[in-house]
Amino acid sequence: MEVPILKQGHYLIASIQSALTDADLSQLREALIERVGRFRARGVIVDVTALDVMDSFAVRTLRDIAHMARLRGSETVIVGIQPEVAFAMVQLGLTLKGVSTALDLEEGLAFLDRQMQLRIERGSGRIERG
Amino acid sequence: MADDLLIPIAADVDVVTARQRGRDLAAEAGFSSGDQTVIAAAISEIARNILMYAKRGEVALSLVTNGDRQGVVIVARDQGPGIRDVSRALEDGYSTSGGLGLGLPGARRLMDDFDVSSSVGKGTTVTMKKWRRMNA
């Protein structure tokens, strides 16, 4: 099952709709990284609200997506991890170290907006100092 | 047991099927949705190991009753290469495939009972159970 990826302004939003196989997850990773370049995206949101399980392969793929996107100049936020899923992840020992998360899509968008604002401020600060 | 659910594991979709069947069975048996998720996550790890290390195998799901407790029993069997050092394989971070090495130790933490029996060249069987107290 392919994950639809929407473009919204400078952001890409991948909304997982149903359970994903390992191949689906790998496909999502490739598609997102390619599109970050094609659309010059500044932010990526992966909405996992519909995932009822996150195992080590899923977590690893999400981490890879975030790290690869960052190398391509784009910030990633994982949104919608359900409470029970979070509980099982912690028991498994799975972490999303170095990856931003937000409660839901709205919070994720707000987070990215703040990140973009910070980038602009830092950018202009550099000009003033220069 | 006659009402065992047997799920052959030979492709990545089978991993998804196995964990969904496990969740359904746990739901039917009255496990909380938190426990259903825990059971599904453990099945996902163990079924993926079959696929990754043994290429094929099977996951059997069943329910047992023990006094006032009811349990979901998961038996994952393969005839793959086996595990040379089971106690090391149960350590966090130990992986022979460059993985996270959290599948076996993580599944052990998620479940109440957990047993691995493996012999090199013959295969591996992981048996795990989650219990629930039944209301009188």
Ligand SMILES: Nc1ncnc2c1ncn2[C@@H]1O[C@H](COP(=O)(O)OP(=O)(O)O)[C@@H](O)[C@H]1O
């Ligand atoms: N069914 C199996 N057959 C053979 N070896 C296995 C099997 N399951 C696990 N192992 C071995 O145990 C190690 C640890 O497994 P696991 O904790 O799931 O971590 P990972 O899969 O990330 O390596 C594996 O790297 C592998 O060497």
Ligand SMILES: [Mg+2]
């Ligand atoms: Mg594993």
